[in-house]
Amino acid sequence: DIDDSFKSMFAQLAGDDMEISVRELQTILNKVVTRHKDLKTDGFSMESCRTMVNLMDKDGSARLGIVEFQILWNKIRNLLVIFRQFDLDKSGAMSSYEMRLAVEAAGFKLNNRLNQILVARYAENEMIDFDNFICCLVKLESMFRYFQQFDKEGSGQAEMNITEWLYLTMCG
Numbered sequence: 090d091i092d093d094s095f096k097s098m099f100a101q102l103a104g105d106d107m108e109i110s111v112r113e114l115q116t117i118l119n120k121v122v123t124r125h126k127d128l129k130t131d132g133f134s135m136e137s138c139r140t141m142v143n144l145m146d147k148d149g150s151a152r153l154g155i156v157e158f159q160i161l162w163n164k165i166r167n168l169l170v171i172f173r174q175f176d177l178d179k180s181g182a183m184s185s186y187e188m189r190l191a192v193e194a195a196g197f198k199l200n201n202r203l204n205q206i207l208v209a210r211y212a213e214n215e216m217i218d219f220d221n222f223i224c225c226l227v228k229l230e231s232m233f234r235y236f237q238q239f240d241k242e243g244s245g246q247a248e249m250n251i252t253e254w255l256y257l258t259m260c261g
C-alpha cells in the first residue's frame with residue numbers, strides 16, 4: 090500500500106510517462122537532501138542516480154515506476170537512520186571507521202580489504218558524504234541480492250553463466 094502523499098510526490102515528479110528518469114531522480118534526491126541540514130553532500134551526481142536507477146529498475150526501462158521508486162525511497166530512509174546512528178562525531182559524513190560500523194549494521198560483514206576498497210571508492214578526503222554513502226549501500230545491497238539468486242542455500246558459492254554475469258556486471 091502506497092500512501093497518497095507519496096503517490097502525489099511521485100506523480101508530480103514522474104510527469105506524463107509516470108516513470109522517474111535519472112534526471113528526475115537527481116532532482117528529488119537533491120531537493121530532499123538539502124532539507125536535512127545535518128547531512129553533508131555535494132549533491133547526488135547523474136552517475137550515482139544512473140547507477141541507482143539501473144540497480145532498482147526491474148523491467149529494463151531505465152526509469153523507475155512507482156513501486157521501484159518506493160523501494161528505493163524506503164531503502165534511503167532506512168540507510169539515513171543507520172548513517173545518523175554511526176556518524177558518531179555528527180560530522181555529517183562517515184570516516185572510514187564509522188563506515189565500517191555502518192556497513193556492518195546495514196547487514197554486510199566485509200573483510201578489511203573490502204572495507205578499505207569501499208572507502209577508497211566512495212570517500213572524498215577520507216570522508217564518505219551522504220550521497221556517496223547511499224550510492225555505496227544501494228549498490229552493495231543489490232550485489233548481495235543478485236548473488237543470492239544463484240546461491241539460494243547461502244553457501245557463499247554460486248555458479249552463473251556469462252549472460253547472468255553480464256547482467257550483474259553491466260546493469261549495476
Ligand SMILES: O=C(O)[C@@H](S)Cc1ccc(I)cc1
Pocket residue numbers: 118119121122124162165166169
Ligand atoms: O523524505 C524524507 O525526508 C525522509 S523520510 C527520507 C529521505 C531522506 C533523504 C533522502 I535524499 C530521501 C528520502
